[in-house]
Amino acid sequence: MSLIIDEGPRQTSERPPKDTEPFSRLVSPHDRRRRVVRIGLRITEIVVLLLLIAFCAGPILWMLKAAVSPSSDIVARPLSLWPSENRFGNLGEALSGLEIGRYLLNSVYLAGGCLVVQLIVSTSAGFALSVLKPRYGKVMYAMILATLLVPATVSLVPLYLTAQRMPGLGVNLINSFWAIWLPAGANAFNVLLVKRFFDGIPAELYEAARVDGAGPLTLLWRIVLPMSRPVLAVVSLFTLIAAWKEFLWPLIALTDPQKQPIAVALPTIAKTSDQGLLIAGLLLASVPPLLLFIAFQRQVVNGVGGDTGSKG
Amino acid sequence: MHRSSFARAFGLVMACALVGSVAACSSGSGGGSDGKVSITVQGMPPKSDPASRKAFLDRVAAFEKANPKITIKPTDATWDAQTFTAKLAGGSAETVITAPLTEPQGLIARRQVKDLTADLKAWPQYNEYNSKLLAPTKDAATGKVYGLTAPIGTYSMGLVYNRALFAKAGLDPDKPPTTWEEVRQAAKAIHDKTGQVGYAETTTNNTGGWHLTSYTYSRGGTMEKRQGDKYVPAFTGKATTDALQLLHDMRFVDNSMGSNQLQSQMDVQRRFAAGQIGMYTDGPNAVGPIVQQYGGRLKDFGAGALPQDGGNATQLGGSVVMVTARATAAQTSAAVKWILAEYLKPAYDPKEAAKRDKMTSADPKILIGVPRVASFSEQAQQKVNAARKPYVNVPLGNFQPYVDGNAELKLLTEPPVAAQKVYAALDPVVQAVLTKKNADPAALLDKAAQQVSSDLERGQ
């Protein structure tokens, strides 16, 4: 999702201090003083806002409404703005009756594990490649980056066969959470992101610490990690979101309904249960990522829109 | 987070990662040197059905008591085509599996299930077992038998209909259509008078091709025929074309099939339960999911025999019980013993049948008395039915048209080679005639036949 994040805070000096929302100078202050431009801008602003509400938020608002409506509403009066009667019970019923609660918990568990594994892999590898710079580092980095070239879906079948019998270990990961957690670590993008951020930390800092007798582990804990909070926050956020959304791999690797995350369980629920309850389930599955978004809106937006590696 | 605790957490997680991944190792070698053998079996009812689950576990305990050297590990996992091969490869597949009738031929061709011929021949009732029910689990080339059809779910395709909608449309709920022409008229009447879908068709997950096979049989056609020593597609004939033409006409001329055509069996059952569908093709035991799972009304459910047009035949449906290829000889014998005790005994032993019903009737939600195909002789079936009578809780009258009509029909089985591939190629054909006004059934079937021929080659 997010592209290559630039290191350090972005230049903001030329902007007025109060204005934290970046905007383009396509329309100059001079333009804005012209009546035609002002009215034109205002009209497009309103039209676009209405379109965004209808197209982007509309389906979600409809889901909110339908989740607390009787099932008959969905077929009989899908256009009504308000439920014919409030059925907040749908949510509780979905949580317990459809066992959505368990699936949500599985999702939380899966996302959490993916986060831990990805943080470990990306920080340790980033540190080794960026700071320790072993002689084979370039080759290793190239091999990691090369996996970006081959989309994950292509090696789906062999990945499955590997997970069900890991060569050398003979371990079967299928139907255990490790089948999701461990492959999540093989995320070249996060390694790239973290390594590039580490590259931007001035080398003098390490040298100073080394003189004070700090070993590599101390370097990582005392200097690199505390300085890397911005990038780690972005990596964490996007890891969590991605893990919550993942569908194809858990569908294949976790066939035991007791262990499936919500994204995999929902299509089955959709085929077998009452529509009103299903929509309640859809809503419940959307609440955690939406809460995450509300809480970390700025980081998400900046992470996505972060420096794309192209010169502006 | 405080630094040192962060460091500790890091180390801890790493250690867990390594240890945990090794501990996740699961392996189940069943045999022991002391003559004890342990098998895993599918078929345990889910937690949502506690009465049946308890009854099942009681039977497991009784079986283990009677066979002290056999340990049964039951699971409520059900058949999943998507993961079966890999589960088998990873050694985590159950010893005894139940699978839909559509699967065994593929499993046999891929050598993923055990040959049970020797163990079954030693079974005293083997010769009384309905030989038609062996066809799905038999390798036609070698005559070896790889499993048995589970009597409890065995049915023949019929017409499932909503009695309330029939009454509303001025049709007689006790006399469902018996020919396809009557189906067309009834569908139109239901649609015109009630506004609901007259006749619904399933078209995804290979069910379109599967139903088309039943239609073809009912019109005297066949899906594959022998040419020399190979099977070739035979569904380009009049029977299949006419069946498609009827669907097309009901959809576009009479407008009695609704506009939603990409439906799985579950979709149709759910909508049927909600009273939105007048008729569709399914076995009488569809009453189970429709009433128990989707909340349909039992008294509105009606089952008739498969409508006909010159074929006088219907298709066998249901599930099979098989033993997976990794089982040892001892496990195989134990598995066959379990299969016979758990699945076959209640179908020929009236006492056992009554005992089962008595236990399951503890939960009034479980339906007892839905007609089945006789797994043994007709007489044996009647004795069993008589013993079960006190526990029957479905309105038998609603199934009478099925029972009466079915008695006259030949029972045919799936196409012998690569049936799933045939169905997969025919799903799009059924979808086409239901979504395209100018669809040409004959041309579509020719195209599908071309595609299937290479699959049939690879499958023989």
Added chain:
Amino acid sequence: MSSLDVRTGPRGGAVRKTETVAHHAPPRNARRRLRNDLVALAFLLPALFCFGYFAWWPLVRGLELSFQQTNLVDPAQWVGLSNFQHVLDDPMLATAVKNTLLFAGLALVIGFPLPLLLAVQMSTLRRLAGLYRYLVYLPVMLPPVVGVLLWQMFYDPDHGLFNKVLGLVGLGPYPWLQSTHSAMLSLVLESTWAGMGSATLIYLAALTRVPPELYEAAETDGARIWRRMWHITLPQLRGTVLLLLLMQLIGTLQVFAEPYLMTDGGPENATVTVLLLIYRYAFIDGDYGAASAMSLLLAAALSLLSAVYLWSTRRWSSS
């Protein structure tokens, strides 16, 4: 604690820094270098484990599988190129490739200009910009499964929201997913809805980085807003545009969840995509050899695009 505290600390010791660099910069001593290499290896262990097992090995295994026939119980048999031949002979391959390209093409036509225009408009906002961004990114946060299931209900020809809404203005009813003509388009609409937010925000960020001097200079030359947009904004964005184009292509060529969940490839195979076909080969038919062979073919096509992507990343970031 903010990262700045740490940064200012060691920076204060600038004097000491220069002398230590001379001593400690990449260890010259051979033994020390070996030690450094080994320490680094220890740090790389988690990455080696994850990438080794779940990225590198599956690639090798996939290559091997594509030349084998296996039921995963008996030993695999080497079958040469017969898997490739079988896959290439399958009439469904052409259909799937055609459908996948259609999906990618439609996604490009609909899903490509929309975020760009939206971003340009949003970049001129002085108020409520946060609200706009929030709205546009909202669908991206939902699990794709939720979006797909929701839209599937909307597409219902009889009771769906879309036909009801369009019916109000006298349009329809449209068959949406039920017709070979509109099924793919319906999938693209859903996936555009679900994915548009990311592209919009990326464009928006790029737009805000266009140097204001360029606009000022153009304005002094008397260029009106439209001309400035055409001659300054768009050319300045071309790097970002190219990147997103490639990323979108790579993404859409792997489309799976939408056809898998919404149509199961129907009607009449109109939405069978390459990935859906691979999935069916492997997980429905149990033919892992054929699935791997087809994956390899897809990989070749995608690697080509990915290579262009990486090459252009480098090019645009260094130019």
